[in-house]
Amino acid sequence: MTGYGYAAFENDQLSIDVEIKSLNSKFLDISTKLPKEVSLYENEIKKILTEKIVRGKVNFSIEISLKNGIGSAGKLNQALFDHYKKELRTAIKQDEMSDAEIAKEVLRLPDVFEYSETSNDQITRELLFELIARALAECEKFRAQEGNAAESALGTFAKNIDEKLALIKQKDPDRIEAIKVRINESLLELSSSDKTDPNRFEQELIYYIEKLDIAEEIIRLQNHISYFHETLAEKESQGKKLGFISQEMGREINTIGSKANNSDIQKLVVDMKDELEKIKEQVLNVV
Known part of the structure; x- marks a missing residue:
């Protein structure tokens, strides 16, 4: 999830800047950039980031600048x-x-210049982790705002799919009637032929009707949409779960499209797929 946090400390000897940037990602990927003075805390910092951020591509950096020539001349x-x-x-x-x-x-190689360690006396563990906590709090606040916007958008996209599905349900009886008309016309043609096998024809007819029936897919998609809204309303982190539900929604939408054999319904299926792609993209913003 997208987020940004920043915290700073400054006195007459040095300044410390802590910055956290997080971007959308299915998994947690932490990259740290630390000066030598605080590198011993790297594992501890990563542990805190893992617990707080959970998911996303995270860039974490600490910059220390010395003043008044303290340690600046190597x-x-x-x-x-x-x-x-x-x-x-x-x-x-x-x-x-x-x-x-x-x-x-x-001159560019490591350790060619030796710098004063005066700054180490100024950077206590307590100060450092207080700054990290402040930057994380800012980042979490930013992510919460993004999360509220994502929740609203996801709810709208799912509602749009539900509305398209309702239109498909309205059109389905007309689709079935059109299929019946075509079948009856075929029956009239076959009735005049002496080569028709009634039993075989009945079996093929049953198979054909079952193949075109989308009632079960409609019911399953409705259930997935309802479950999506329920999951979205939960307070705990549900990003991955929403992703799984959207995959199931996609399967039912694709099956409806392949079975429909109707241009109006196919157009609605395309619209539902468009809304589903928006959901999949936005779900990356959910922890």
């Missing part, structure tokens, strides 16, 4: 710099990369 680790430079010079030919270019690349 000290060159000369021994490590010389080691990296020697190794690269051995591996790369002179005509491929100059000494200046190699030095530039070495």
Whole structure:
């Protein structure tokens, strides 16, 4: 589910920014970006995010900025710099990369600069997790607003399918009557033929009528729609359950479409499929 949360702390020595972004996804996928000062808390942070967010693609980041030169100027680790430079010079030919270019690349390598650890004294576990809790609260508030909008939209889409189904029920008797007319016309043609096997014809007729009957599919789809509304009204997280119900709705709609053999009903089936696709897309917004 889409969400966003942000919390910040600032004093005369440093500033801390905590940001959470969540996007729609069937499963929980957490990506974290943490500075070295708080990396030891990564597993604990992921556990909290898993418990709170449950579902979605989550990008979590913490940024720490030092002020007044505290820890901002790194000290060159000369021994490590010389080691990296020697190794690269051995591996790369002179005509491929100059000494200046190699030095530039070495400066980008890990731990070439050593920074002051002064910031560590300012970042307590209590402060860090208080900021995370605040950012999560903002994210949950955002997701709740999105959830209310999603609930309203899903209810509307399901209602639209129900209305189309009601029209199909109205048209079904006319469809059956048209089938009977065609069958009677065929019977008149066959009655004049001496090659007709009455028993065989009766069996084929029963099979044909059963194949075109959509009464059971209509009843099952009505039940699925009712169950969808009931599930939508529940307070607990029901995103996956709504997804499963929409799949069952899709099966019945497809079967009605394949059996109908009627252009008006086929048009209504297409409309129901369109509403169902909206449901499937919106269900991704439900935890």
